[in-house]
Structure formats: structure tokens, C-alpha cells
Amino acid sequence: MTDGIAAITARIAELRTRLGQAAPAASTSASGAAFAAKLESARAATSAAPATAPASTTHAHESSPVTGRSKLTGRMRGLINEVDQRFGPFPTIGGWRSDGGIAGGGEHPLGRAADFMLSSGGAMPSAAQRAKGREIAEWITDNADRLGVKYVIYDQKIWNPSRAAEGWRPMENRGSVTQNHYDHIHVSVN
Ligand SMILES: [Zn+2]
Numbered sequence: 001m002t003d004g005i006a007a008i009t010a011r012i013a014e015l016r017t018r019l020g021q022a023a024p025a026a027s028t029s030a031s032g033a034a035f036a037a038k039l040e041s042a043r044a045a046t047s048a049a050p051a052t053a054p055a056s057t058t059h060a061h062e063s064s065p066v067t068g069r070s071k072l073t074g075r076m077r078g079l080i081n082e083v084d085q086r087f088g089p090f091p092t093i094g095g096w097r098s099d100g101g102i103a104g105g106g107e108h109p110l111g112r113a114a115d116f117m118l119s120s121g122g123a124m125p126s127a128a129q130r131a132k133g134r135e136i137a138e139w140i141t142d143n144a145d146r147l148g149v150k151y152v153i154y155d156q157k158i159w160n161p162s163r164a165a166e167g168w169r170p171m172e173n174r175g176s177v178t179q180n181h182y183d184h185i186h187v188s189v190n
Contacts, residue, residue: 063081063084064088064093066080067093068095069096070096071096072096072111072112075147076112076114078147079114080095080114083116087132087136091119091120092117092120094184107188107189112189114186116184116187118130118184119183124183125183133154133184137155141164144164148190149188151187152187153171153181154185155168155182156170156173156181
């Protein structure tokens with residue numbers, strides 16, 4: 001690391017010299033200083049960069065609000081962070097809650113489930129939002145092994161790793177847009 005910083009410092013000195021020689025006399029001082037400042041901040045960013053940088057396809061934005069985040073398992077938080085970075089922001093991400101809303105309780109009260117909301121207030125999502133929902137659901141199933149996925153529900157269909165050969169299986173009508181998972185992707189992890 002020290003060698004890397006020394007190399008960058010040498011490079012900055014070299015660029016400063018070159019810029020000083022190449023730029024017109026009148027603007028040398030100001031533009032040279034600005035350029036040097038940019039290089040300094042780039043150098044700082046390089047030094048502070050984590051060992052595992054996020055994939056280049058991710059985009060930066062504020063993290064979506066997650067309900068009950070502190071009661072989620074590490075694996076669930078990891079999946080949420082990854083999906084949020086890649087596809088967010090979401091209106092909200094439903095995490096832990098005491099009432100799972102299904103027989104047996106499901107995984108929400110265990111901190112092992114998340115609902116990625118595509119729309120708010122129980123409204124049917126737009127065609128564009130639904131297309132995005134399909135993209136997210138497919139990405140989660142494509143990465144199910146790595147993410148430790150137990151099952152995924154979206155668009156009134158369910159997908160289990162253990163029954164992956166059957167693909168997305170239709171579910172019974174539970175009544176509402178939300179209960180039928182038209183407006184969110186539900187993910188449970190092991
Ligand atoms: Zn859910």
C-alpha cells in the first residue's frame with residue numbers, strides 16, 4: 001500500500017510538472033492547482049477504497065427504507081443491500097414484522113424475509129414497474145444459491161430452489177393486489 005501511495009504521489013508530481021509546462025502562462029496557476037486538488041482527492045479515494053468494490057453494474061443512491069432492519073439476519077440484510085444497490089430505490093422494503101400474515105407465521109417474524117415494494121398503498125404497479133419486478137425476481141432466482149434463497153413469490157407465482165425445474169408455479173387467489181404479490185417481490189432466505 002505504501003508503495004502504491006508513493007507511486008501515485010510521484011505520478012501527481014509528474015503531472016503537475018507537465019501541466020505547468022504545457023498550460024498557457026496566465027492560467028497555469030489556477031488550473032494547475034485545481035487539477036492537483038482533483039488528483040489529491042482521487043488519491044484519497046483510492047486509499048480508502050474497500051478491498052471488495054461493488055460490481056460495476058450497480059448504481060449509487062440513498063438506501064431504501066427497510067422496516068425492522070435491526071431484527072433481520074445477516075444473510076437477509078446482505079440480500080437486501082445487494083438488490084437495493086442494483087435495482088433500487090424502492091418506496092419501502094418490508095423486513096421484520098411480528099405478524100407474518102400467513103399460516104405458520106412465515107419468515108418475516110424470523111427476520112428472514114423481505115418485501116421489495118414496486119408501488120405504494122396497494123395500487124397495481126404500472127407496466128414498467130411490473131417489468132422491473134419480473135427482472136428483479138428473475139435476478140434473485142438466478143442468484144438463489146449464492147444468496148441462500150428459500151423461496152420467492154411475485155405476480156401470484158412462487159419459485160423454490162428445490163423445485164426450480166418446475167419454474168414459477170401459479171398460486172391461489174388470496175384477494176388483494178398485495179396479498180397476490182402483484183405489488184412486491186417477497187423473498188425468504190434460509
Ligand atoms: Zn413478504
